[in-house]
Amino acid sequence: MSYILEGSTGPWEIVVGLEVHCQVISKSKLFSGASTKFGNEPNSNVSLVDAAMPGMLPVVNAECVRQAVKTGLGLKAKINKESVFARKNYFYADLPQGYQISQFDKPIVGEGTIILDMPDGSTKSVGIERLHLEQDAGKSMHDQDPKYSHIDLNRSGVALMEIVSMPDIRSPEEAGAYLTKLRAIVRYLGTCDGNMNEGSMRCDANVSVRRPGEGFGTRCEIKNVNSIRFVMQAIEIEAKRQIEVIEGGGEIQQETRLYDQRLGETRSMRSKEMAHDYRYFPDPDLLPLVFDDAFISEIEKELPELPDEKKARFMRENGLSAYDAGVLVAEKEKADYYEVVAKGRDGKLAANWVITNLFGALNKAEVGIADSPVTAENLGKLIDLISDDTISGRIAKDVFEIMIETGGDPEKIVEEKGLKQITDTGAIETAIDEVIAANPDKVEEIRAGKDKMLGWFVGQVMKSTGGKANPGMVNKLLRDKILG
Amino acid sequence: MTDLTKLTLAEARDGLAKGDYTSVELTEAHLKSMDAHRNLNAYITETPEKAMEMAKASDAKRAKGDAGKMEGLPIAVKDLFCTEGVQTTAASHILEGFKPEYESTVTSNLFGNGAVMLGKANLDEFAMGSSNTSSYYGNVINPWKDKSGKDLVPGGSSGGSAAAVAANMALAATGTDTGGSIRQPASYCGIVGLKPTYGRCSRWGIVAFASSLDQAGPMTKTVRDAAIMLGAMAGHDAKDSTSAPIAVPDFEAALTGDIRGMKIGIPKEYRVDGMPEEISKLWDNGVAMLRDAGAEVVDVTLPHTKYALGTYYIVAPAEASSNLARYDGLRYGQRVMDDGDSLDDMYMKSRAAGFGKEVQRRIMIGTYVLSAGYYDAYYNKALKVRRRIYQDFEGAFGQVDAILTPTAPSAAFAIGENEGDPVKMYLNDVFTVPASLAGLPGISVPTGLSAEGLPLGLQLIGKPFDEETVLRVGGVLESAANFTAKPAGQEG
Numbered sequence: 001m002s003y004i005l006e007g008s009t010g011p012w013e014i015v016v017g018l019e020v021h022c023q024v025i026s027k028s029k030l031f032s033g034a035s036t037k038f039g040n041e042p043n044s045n046v047s048l049v050d051a052a053m054p055g056m057l058p059v060v061n062a063e064c065v066r067q068a069v070k071t072g073l074g075l076k077a078k079i080n081k082e083s084v085f086a087r088k089n090y091f092y093a094d095l096p097q098g099y100q101i102s103q104f105d106k107p108i109v110g111e112g113t114i115i116l117d118m119p120d121g122s123t124k125s126v127g128i129e130r131l132h133l134e135q136d137a138g139k140s141m142h143d144q145d146p147k148y149s150h151i152d153l154n155r156s157g158v159a160l161m162e163i164v165s166m167p168d169i170r171s172p173e174e175a176g177a178y179l180t181k182l183r184a185i186v187r188y189l190g191t192c193d194g195n196m197n198e199g200s201m202r203c204d205a206n207v208s209v210r211r212p213g214e215g216f217g218t219r220c221e222i223k224n225v226n227s228i229r230f231v232m233q234a235i236e237i238e239a240k241r242q243i244e245v246i247e248g249g250g251e252i253q254q255e256t257r258l259y260d261q262r263l264g265e266t267r268s269m270r271s272k273e274m275a276h277d278y279r280y281f282p283d284p285d286l287l288p289l290v291f292d293d294a295f296i297s298e299i300e301k302e303l304p305e306l307p308d309e310k311k312a313r314f315m316r317e318n319g320l321s322a323y324d325a326g327v328l329v330a331e332k333e334k335a336d337y338y339e340v341v342a343k344g345r346d347g348k349l350a351a352n353w354v355i356t357n358l359f360g361a362l363n364k365a366e367v368g369i370a371d372s373p374v375t376a377e378n379l380g381k382l383i384d385l386i387s388d389d390t391i392s393g394r395i396a397k398d399v400f401e402i403m404i405e406t407g408g409d410p411e412k413i414v415e416e417k418g419l420k421q422i423t424d425t426g427a428i429e430t431a432i433d434e435v436i437a438a439n440p441d442k443v444e445e446i447r448a449g450k451d452k453m454l455g456w457f458v459g460q461v462m463k464s465t466g467g468k469a470n471p472g473m474v475n476k477l478l479r480d481k482i483l484g
Numbered sequence: 485m486t487d488l489t490k491l492t493l494a495e496a497r498d499g500l501a502k503g504d505y506t507s508v509e510l511t512e513a514h515l516k517s518m519d520a521h522r523n524l525n526a527y528i529t530e531t532p533e534k535a536m537e538m539a540k541a542s543d544a545k546r547a548k549g550d551a552g553k554m555e556g557l558p559i560a561v562k563d564l565f566c567t568e569g570v571q572t573t574a575a576s577h578i579l580e581g582f583k584p585e586y587e588s589t590v591t592s593n594l595f596g597n598g599a600v601m602l603g604k605a606n607l608d609e610f611a612m613g614s615s616n617t618s619s620y621y622g623n624v625i626n627p628w629k630d631k632s633g634k635d636l637v638p639g640g641s642s643g644g645s646a647a648a649v650a651a652n653m654a655l656a657a658t659g660t661d662t663g664g665s666i667r668q669p670a671s672y673c674g675i676v677g678l679k680p681t682y683g684r685c686s687r688w689g690i691v692a693f694a695s696s697l698d699q700a701g702p703m704t705k706t707v708r709d710a711a712i713m714l715g716a717m718a719g720h721d722a723k724d725s726t727s728a729p730i731a732v733p734d735f736e737a738a739l740t741g742d743i744r745g746m747k748i749g750i751p752k753e754y755r756v757d758g759m760p761e762e763i764s765k766l767w768d769n770g771v772a773m774l775r776d777a778g779a780e781v782v783d784v785t786l787p788h789t790k791y792a793l794g795t796y797y798i799v800a801p802a803e804a805s806s807n808l809a810r811y812d813g814l815r816y817g818q819r820v821m822d823d824g825d826s827l828d829d830m831y832m833k834s835r836a837a838g839f840g841k842e843v844q845r846r847i848m849i850g851t852y853v854l855s856a857g858y859y860d861a862y863y864n865k866a867l868k869v870r871r872r873i874y875q876d877f878e879g880a881f882g883q884v885d886a887i888l889t890p891t892a893p894s895a896a897f898a899i900g901e902n903e904g905d906p907v908k909m910y911l912n913d914v915f916t917v918p919a920s921l922a923g924l925p926g927i928s929v930p931t932g933l934s935a936e937g938l939p940l941g942l943q944l945i946g947k948p949f950d951e952e953t954v955l956r957v958g959g960v961l962e963s964a965a966n967f968t969a970k971p972a973g974q975e976g
Contacts, residue, residue, distance in 0.1 A: 051815055052810040053566075053586070054566060054572070054691045055687075055688065059724075059725050089805075098810050098812060279855055279856075280854075281854055284726075286726075
């Protein structure tokens with residue numbers, strides 16, 4: 001279903017490309033030995049190189065290169081065996097060298113693809129234009145002193161992967177799905193922790209609008225949006241602004257804008273005329289980054305099963321729907337959890353319990369899968385208790401409630417609370433006899449052909465046994481006794 | 485006792501080994517010479533206390549039977565090398581008072597080999613210049629005088645280093661060469677200057693001018709001294725990605741004096757229009773000396789030579805404009821700021837006050853050639869021409885072992901001359917720049933005197949990482965030329 005914004009003069013389509021900065025998981029920085037640890041005292045993770053002392057030289061960190069190649073492989077992208085670091089020159093207080101070492105016309109990773117899993121279970125593929133390695137800047141702190149800004153260089157020089165999409169995204173939902181999927185991929189790979197709120201994943205959105213079927217319009221770039229939800233909001237708001245400008249007879253100026261989530265608007269940050277001339281040129285302190293096929297295949301061997309492959313396997317081996325499989329693989333921890341629950345059990349039943357009951361309860365409690373009070377082992381045991389008729393499905397739901405509350409072992413809960421299903425024919429017969437004796441008129445109705453009334457009897461027997469009677473047995477015995 | 489400052493590095497080394505004198509005595513003699521010649525302004529910072537401390541430690545080390553390649557030998561260090569705890573200025577106001585917490589790899593190697601530091605030698609600001617007149621700390625005066633007796637430039641940018649060695653204020657000195665900054669001042673001051681192959685010496689801890697060209701090298705009294713000192717400076721350094729991971733040969737062993745059968749190339753393109761007669765003659769003499777020593781002289785062609793200077797003055801300023809961006813007044817050096825100033829105000833005031841005219845000019849040229857719309861026309865084209873220049877040399881070295889050219893188009897000129905005409909000033913580098921662009925080793929050896937009685941040098945250019953041939957041929961040229969002239973007051 002295509003996403004269309006209705007303007008006063010007709011329908012508009014939006015075109016979006018995303019540039020995502022992912023902080024590389026590595027012990028030390030891209031070109032220095034300083035630590036990348038988050039949350040240390042300001043300016044404690046700073047080497048002479050990071051502070052751009054005179055005569056200091058960058059030396060590329062092989063671990064960061066491996067992480068970039070790994071990410072490229074995860075994006076099914078072309079790995080460039082020769083790439084070049086270039087200097088992007090501009091002055092700012094948190095950029096000690098006066099230039100950022102980045103990659104310009106020869107990035108380490110070329111074109112690739114991301115498959116989006118849309119909420120309706122459909123998929124869409126979005127092209128990746130490139131991935132390149134670059135240094136992060138330091139942090140300016142404007143709230144430490146009334147007169148001066150303070151600078152923290154801990155982040156200065158930390159490796160980033162800038163991942164640029166093709167302008168293939170056509171709705172805020174697709175932008176959201178893109179970011180969700182990209183985050184899942186880098187997390188599966190262990191190349192970026194994907195925490196947008198800590199700034200280890202940051203997003204710039206290029207947005208333009210056009211009449212369906214026409215060529216691209218002029219785009220505006222929305223800088224540094226720090227959550228998936230805000231990216232989606234910003235895109236919609238910016239697209240509506242552009243439509244209003246065009247329909248009002250105006251023209252879109254190519255510019256950089258900021259999204260103000262508080263006011264729900266985008267604001268001009270700098271115009272094209274004010275745009276920096278970065279004077280990119282190959283960094284003469286660094287040789288071209290060259291590696292061979294063996295280097296790539298070494299990394300290839302370490303690749304984990306990625307979301308798309310896992311999804312396909314869940315569908316193939318466990319008979320799950322595309323939707324259920326997509327939900328489960330969205331986060332590696334969720335998929336891992338599910339696999340423990342499903343192991344040696346009915347995969348579909350396990351998926352139902354994990355998605356409907358567990359995820360439902362976790363969402364309600366606003367708890368992540370890692371902090372789930374119910375372990376995967378215990379949820380598996382609960383399913384076993386249903387499968388071997390120890391408890392009924394209905395009782396299982398009660399037991400699950402207790403497990404969510406207490407984190408307890410389902411076997412113990414069933415034992416302690418005496419919730420074991422009654423499968424003793426005598427006990428069930430006694431209960432049935434009591435209900436029959438108390439309702440002779442209803443018995444007659446059934447015998448007169450009103451079959452539906454049988455359900456009412458089942459319910460009464462279940463009620464009198466506290467739900468513990470085996471519903472199948474109750475049904476059978478009732479039929480025998482009344483219709484027998 | 486002989487004047488210890490008149491010894492060569494090799495003689496002093498051997499004398500120390502024999503116990504003729506101590507490092508303390510050698511060092512004291514040089515400190516005295518520095519006092520006597522302070523008018524030349526060869527040093528920005530003298531470090532007599534550190535020198536004596538190092539000399540004493542060196543003597544103690546030698547007493548234990550542990551002597552490095554440069555053990556106890558007092559030298560000057562160009563003030564472009566960061567030296568731990570010692571002010572490092574790059575001859576710029578913007579770095580005044582800056583004391584690094586680290587030691588450059590080259591000085592670290594030298595000190596590890598026993599060398600003693602006398603002080604930090606003057607230079608053109610950020611090594612940009614051919615006359616040593618752009619130093620914030622004042623120009624250096626060449627110890628040589630012409631017949632009129634007026635003050636002459638020592639050449640640049642390693643002018644302080646060259647003057648210090650020529651005036652016996654140091655046994656030797658470190659220099660750096662980007663477009664001729666070791667070779668040209670060596671020629672102007674009548675000493676030997678060797679620019680090694682790019683990548684031979686680590687650039688770590690040397691204040692960067694143009695990263696793809698900068699290379700440290702020795703400035704010495706003799707070719708043998710250059711061989712000794714290069715061996716103590718060079719070597720692979722993991723901290724410099726452009727440093728070559730190859731072993732350092734025994735350069736001194738290359739000085740066999742035998743060049744029989746070697747082929748020496750003479751590039752016709754270096755015979756430029758308007759070349760002074762005496763330079764032309766010097767060159768011809770050099771050719772004759774090498775031929776007499778048994779070398780075969782071959783004409784070679786380096787067709788892109790005429791583009792070298794233009795290429796250099798795009799590439800070097802481009803890199804410089806970026807390398808010098810870090811001098812922003814924020815973390816070290818000079819900051820100029822008034823109350824209520826913005827960040828941009830601070831940048832502009834600090835950099836306007838901190839950088840001299842020539843540095844500002846090159847930053848502007850570099851910024852221009854890299855800017856959008858001009859990049860392809862200038863910088864990118866320059867890179868292509870640079871490649872051609874390298875290929876020219878590759879072709880020539882298919883036929884010959886080394887190439888002989890003049891080092892500079894003239895002898896030392898008067899202070900103040902050429903100041904108003906930067907392009908004329910840049911022409912001083914016309915013979916040295918091509919080898920810099922190609923990253924090749926080059927040595928300047930003093931071989932004659934001008935009509936005004938000033939030293940003139942010839943340059944030998946070698947194959948990549950073949951400093952040994954350059955030194956061997958240089959040694960033969962040195963012996964044949966028998967250049968014994970000294971500046972007034974330094975005669976042996």
